[in-house]
Amino acid sequence: MTEAAGPAVLRLGSxxxxxxxxxxxxxxxxxxxxxxxDLAGDLKLCLxxxxxxxxxxxFEGDDATDAPEVEVRLLLSPFRASAEVIDNGIAFDPxxxxxxxxxxxxxxxxxxxxxxxLIRETAAEVRYRRAEGRNHLTMVCVARAEAQSPDAPR
Amino acid sequence: MQMTQxxxxxxxxxxTLTGPFDIAGAxxxxxxxxxxAGRAQKVIVDFTAVDFLASIGVxxxxxxxxxxxxxxxxxxxxxxxxxARKVLxxxxxxxxxxxxxxxxxxxxxxx
Numbered sequence: 001m002t003e004a005a006g007p008a009v010l011r012l013g014s015x016x017x018x019x020x021x022x023x024x025x026x027x028x029x030x031x032x033x034x035x036x037x038d039l040a041g042d043l044k045l046c047l048x049x050x051x052x053x054x055x056x057x058x059f060e061g062d063d064a065t066d067a068p069e070v071e072v073r074l075l076l077s078p079f080r081a082s083a084e085v086i087d088n089g090i091a092f093d094p095x096x097x098x099x100x101x102x103x104x105x106x107x108x109x110x111x112x113x114x115x116x117x118l119i120r121e122t123a124a125e126v127r128y129r130r131a132e133g134r135n136h137l138t139m140v141c142v143a144r145a146e147a148q149s150p151d152a153p154r
Numbered sequence: 155m156q157m158t159q160x161x162x163x164x165x166x167x168x169x170t171l172t173g174p175f176d177i178a179g180a181x182x183x184x185x186x187x188x189x190x191a192g193r194a195q196k197v198i199v200d201f202t203a204v205d206f207l208a209s210i211g212v213x214x215x216x217x218x219x220x221x222x223x224x225x226x227x228x229x230x231x232x233x234x235x236x237x238a239r240k241v242l243x244x245x246x247x248x249x250x251x252x253x254x255x256x257x258x259x260x261x262x263x264x265x
Binding site for chain 2: 016017019041048049052105106109114118
């Protein structure tokens, strides 16, 4: 599906097993849009990390809704691919988290927090907003050749 | 995700993974990796057939390597594809767990 045709949309349940359904759907969408493997892989990684964060944390705690809604919207082209993850879970801006400190040794290394690092390092652009009780996280990846051009967003 | 374990000479354990190391994959191998973390001293992990690595897989690897390191043992990865190498590099985990080309190099890295 191309950008001109509007986003491809998938609604997910809040069970972790939904990631498998997400990846099956995603594979079909990127193939249909002619997204090259490197670009498709970059956005798949971002999407998996973002959705995993939502499914693990957004619906936990007393403040969380008991009617979870998660939606993924894709805008795909051979040169630029974006995914927006929308959820009605507790407000969480991953960009507000400080960047992880460099790892120095296994003894002191933490075992978590890698997902947000991967989104930041992989996507050319990441945006977050909270609107009408929903988190909107948009991640944009660009084809590698474009990513290496001096005009590309960093 | 599937895992096979092979005992090599010199007490080295070779772990071969097949499939995506995502949420489902990590769920499949978390327990066996915990057992390995509790007893193995030299571990090499064959990533040749791992086609996708997400942060939850990185988490499992670090969680396994930490107690091995604490006991003075070593763990190394080999056969890692370009995308997974990027993940290990972006998280900095490749500075803690050696990522090498082939099995011979991995065996040397944990010897």
